[in-house]
Amino acid sequence: MLPDFLDLETADLEALVAELDLPEFRAKQLKEGQFRAISSFDELTNLPKKLRAYLNEHYFPGLPEIQNKLISDDGLSQKLVLAYPDGEVIEAVIMEQSYGHSLCLSSQVGCTMGCRFCASTGLAKARNLSRGELLGQFLLAEQLIAPAKITNLDLMGIGEPLDNYDEVLAFIRRLVDPDHRNFSARKICLSTCGLVPQIKRLAKEGLPLTLTISLHAPWQELRSEIMPISRAYPLNELMEAANYYFEQTGRRVSFEYALFAGVNDSPEAARALAQLLHGLNCHVNLIPANPVPGTDFQSVGREGAEKFLAILTHKGINATLRRSFGKDIQAACGQLRRSSLLEDQGYWC
Numbered sequence: 001m002l003p004d005f006l007d008l009e010t011a012d013l014e015a016l017v018a019e020l021d022l023p024e025f026r027a028k029q030l031k032e033g034q035f036r037a038i039s040s041f042d043e044l045t046n047l048p049k050k051l052r053a054y055l056n057e058h059y060f061p062g063l064p065e066i067q068n069k070l071i072s073d074d075g076l077s078q079k080l081v082l083a084y085p086d087g088e089v090i091e092a093v094i095m096e097q098s099y100g101h102s103l104c105l106s107s108q109v110g111c112t113m114g115c116r117f118c119a120s121t122g123l124a125k126a127r128n129l130s131r132g133e134l135l136g137q138f139l140l141a142e143q144l145i146a147p148a149k150i151t152n153l154d155l156m157g158i159g160e161p162l163d164n165y166d167e168v169l170a171f172i173r174r175l176v177d178p179d180h181r182n183f184s185a186r187k188i189c190l191s192t193c194g195l196v197p198q199i200k201r202l203a204k205e206g207l208p209l210t211l212t213i214s215l216h217a218p219w220q221e222l223r224s225e226i227m228p229i230s231r232a233y234p235l236n237e238l239m240e241a242a243n244y245y246f247e248q249t250g251r252r253v254s255f256e257y258a259l260f261a262g263v264n265d266s267p268e269a270a271r272a273l274a275q276l277l278h279g280l281n282c283h284v285n286l287i288p289a290n291p292v293p294g295t296d297f298q299s300v301g302r303e304g305a306e307k308f309l310a311i312l313t314h315k316g317i318n319a320t321l322r323r324s325f326g327k328d329i330q331a332a333c334g335q336l337r338r339s340s341l342l343e344d345q346g347y348w349c
Helices: 012-017 025-033 049-058 132-144 161-176 196-203 220-225 234-251 267-275 301-314 335-344
Strands: 063-072 077-083 089-097 100-105 150-155 188-192 212-216 255-257 282-288 319-321
Touching: 012 025, 025 089, 063 132, 077 132, 089 132, 100 132, 132 150, 132 161, 150 161, 161 196, 188 196, 196 212, 196 234, 196 301, 212 234, 220 234, 234 267, 255 301, 267 282, 267 301, 301 319
Parallel strands: 100 150, 150 188, 188 212, 212 255, 255 282, 282 319
Antiparallel strands: 063 077, 077 089, 089 100
C-alpha cells in the first residue's frame, strides 16, 4: 500500500524536493497541494509532469473513498461511510447550521473505550487514523459542500481522540497553521470520554480548543457502569482535570450529557449533576440521544429533556438542549458503520 501524501509534514516535503534535486519552491507548491482535494496528482497542474508522475507512482493522494452516503430528509445532514485503501472504514457527518457547516470526523477505526450506549462498542478497534487520514476527511467534506467551507470542526466521531493524541494534535496544528488552512482553533471541539492525563497534557499545548467531556452520569457508580473509563479515572479526578484545563487555557469546558430513559434522566440525576458541576466554569450540552439498535438505551424524548434542562437552569448551571440531527440517517456515532459491518458479516443491525 502506498504511503499517504497527506501524512508528509513540511520537513518531509523539503526532504523529498531535495532528494529529487528540485528547486526549493517546489516544497511550498507541494504543501499547498496538500490542501486541494485531489484524486490524482495530475490535478496539480502547477507541478512538472515528471514530478506528478513520480507522485502518482509513489504516494496515495489522500482522499478516502465514499462507500455510502445518506442525506437526511431535511437536507441538512450528510452521513458518510469512508473507506481507506487497506479496507478499513470510518464515518464522518456534515451538518448545515445557521452559522455555517460543521464537520464531525472520526479519529480511530473503531474504539476501545467500551461505552455501553455507543454504536462503536462491540466492533473492535482496528487502528488509529493518521494525521493525513484526518485531513483527508476534512478535504473530502469541503469538496462535497463547495463552494461553501467547513466553519466548525468536531472531533466527536468514531474513536477517542485523546487515545490517538499525537496524530490528532499534528492534524490540528496543520489545520490551524496560517501557511496551511488557517482554521480557527476556537472553532474546533475535541470530545473525550475522560482520559485525565491526556486532558492535562492538552491543557499545556497552547491551543484554544473547546474541550468537551462526555459525562452522561452524575454519580461514580452509574458512570463506571455505562462508561468503563470511569473506573480508571473516577469522577473526582475528571472534575479536577476539567478545572485544570480551564485554569490553563481560560477556555470554558463543555460537558455532553446524553439522556437515556430510566438510566440518567431522573430529577435526582439532574440535581446531582448540578451539584457535581457547581463552581466550575462550564456548559452542559444535553442530548436527546438517538436510539441505537442493539443496545438497551432509549431516548427520553424532547419533553423529558426539557424537564431535565429546567432543573439544571434553576440550579444555576449553564445548559442548553442540543438540536437532534439525522435520526433518519443513523447519525449516532458509529451507527452507520456498525450497520454496514454487521450486514457484511450476515447480521441485522
